[in-house]
Amino acid sequence: MTGRVARAMSPRVSVVIPTVGRHTLARAVQSVLDQTYRVAEILVVADTDTPLQLPVDERIVLLRTPPGAGSGPHRQRGIEASTGSVIALLDDDDEWHPDKLRRQLDRVASYSGDQWIASSRTSVIGPGRRRRVWPRRLVGPHESVAEYLFRFTDLRFGGAMLQTSTLCFPAEIARKVRWDDDGDKPHDEPSWLIRVQAAMPELRVIQLPEVLGIYHVGGESLSRSSLDRTDEYLDWGLRHLSGESPRVRGDYLCTSPVSAAVSARSLAGVRRAILTGLRHGRPGPWALGYAVLSAVRILLLRMRSAVSAPAPSPGRKWPS
Template identity: 30%
Template sequence: MPTYNSANTVEKSIQSVLGQSYQDFELLIIDDCSSDATCSIIEQMTDQRIQLIQLPKNSGSAIARNTGIQAATGRYIAFLDSDDSWHPEKLARQHTFMAANNIGFSFTAYYRNETSGKQRLVPAPAEMTYKKLLRNTIIGCLTVMIDCTIVGTFSMPNIRTRQDTATWLAILKTGIHAYGLNEGLAYYEVQANTLSANKTKMLGQTWKMYREQEKLTYIQTVYNFTGYVYQAIKKRIS
């Protein structure tokens, strides 16, 4: 769980992890040099499974997540931002799904909680490949679970945005497929400051990811980018 100045939301996110029916976990919280009461709130929690790691300087979510990945001791790694939350059965249902089917990379459906108060379900397709994901936005970081014994060592590229998608693409490029559990097991909180100007920035970062991270040709980038935009719009209005 990367966190930065999330004093208003981090406790709810943590409680959604502590409230899991599957209790055999460690919760690594990596604070990216917060200047508010975030760390104080975390330090007041007495559950021994919580480990707070404080970065010495603000480094961005990729560094924070990689710090957590490197510190993790479990076979499975899951991700949750400090303003989102999980359904109480998230870990149990996903772990059972992966163990029963020998899956290395899974994701689930999730709910988008809009600032208007509306809640939209983003479904999870049964299977996602590298080529399919290039034209899609369907894998929510807060739903991903990785079995490191199958996927192996991985890390997120140190880019300011889209590092999660770039990571999934890197894993899928090796031939591993991602499998979806079509159950709404997580809750993504849409923040007001991400609804306007940041949309344009995100589009630009996605284009840059195609060209610089994935080394796609211009024609390939145009083809995949149009699919990405279509799926992004569909996710928000369906």
Template identity: 40%
Template structure:
């Protein structure tokens, strides 16, 4: 059974998968500045380029020549870890200095010292091109499963349950018990969390409300390269065992966001149709989907109004419909 220990002082290993982004040094420095000192930082470089990292003896560079995805690099780092606990950090994110200390203290006070079936997260400051937001907007609900927290939508606005890999701290045995999928090219952290929820009995999730991680949502990250077709394939492959409410909410929330980004009302209507067919979404998800479609219709109408006619030509009714 987990024991509460005020003197628990676990060693912490950190894994940073990278392709050599400019923010790598800043990410590593935020780890080295932790008030709970980390024992080792494994920078797993999925590239043959040179990188700029601090010359601290705790920083170990591994060149991962297989050129596979981020999960493969993370697992390569995990296999080198010797700490009691492991934390992930992406190369374009940073930590506040007290992140690890606060998480270790929270896990200790929750009576989980010595347990191997918990995972800790924090809130996040999400940096956009011209603004920032604190996610998640609603706190993690421990009365519901991790899967339910991740998939179900309780508000129309974006920023629902959010546990990105850069926030995670967990016992080193956890990714050995449930390994990360090294073949997956999208939703790598979400998929692992769903697998943990489904395969680790008694899993406890702790999430601190303070934003102790800065998450970079600018630039061209992996999520921005995901097409609607790939997103639909992922949902069909990984949500079959989810409840109808959770599945429907994910379709009308997250999948709808990808359809909205692709532009055009047609893809959004198709996602709405499939979501209603395979699930039973709640009112907030339906509200988000309907708002997205209404916004698309308004943009389409406004675009048609602004498009000028050429002099001396007539637009036939058929052309108007196609337009």
């Protein structure tokens, strides 16, 4: 059956939601049940054996998997178990607007073939009371995903985004290009999109200008972590962006790994990222500026921590 005929008959949509058992799971599932386009099934793929609070609906299928595999393998597990011709992804802490699926499917209805991925803008909420809409710029239908996502054009994040919970695509795409490649960590979403685009040169990435979802950002990424993941991000960039332009590679190496260093308050991580970006690419001024400002931010965070630290007890030394 061709893609055009399948869509004319109203495609059977399977929604895949990987979860670690967050309390927000019921909210995510309910936003799927509230869709104006009725979905065929909701596959909740859980890497926990604890009881889950879910709405009551015969379309909900609960799959249990061994813990610790990561979101990519859990998505692929749901895709393999699905029966729909179209897959839509949703994270367990995000949610959809009621007309999300209908608008996306209406947009791609005129396309022949099954080489398309639909996305949209999304509301970004958090940390705290922060509210904004991302992305500021939409991707072109045949634009390089790597160029779109990683070439820095200002000092802010959010200019480009293809967030997982906005994605909708023919199931056959994910059966040809799988999500469960362990080498994709820590960026399984963009690396899957890059691999799909490389495997399907005629692929269209369609990003609707409407805001069709809500992306909830917790505060964890802003808190200090004892684990510096800078090298993990550097390794991803060197492996997955080796065929991209020096500007794209350099911009990535001076931004995403730097963000990981900021989370760990690691000046050494920022230094490694800048040196790697200059050695393996040609970062633009915005990416270099972001890296330098991030180093300043770490210094300010360290100073703030030092000022707010309690005074030592008499007769005791400051910890080294």
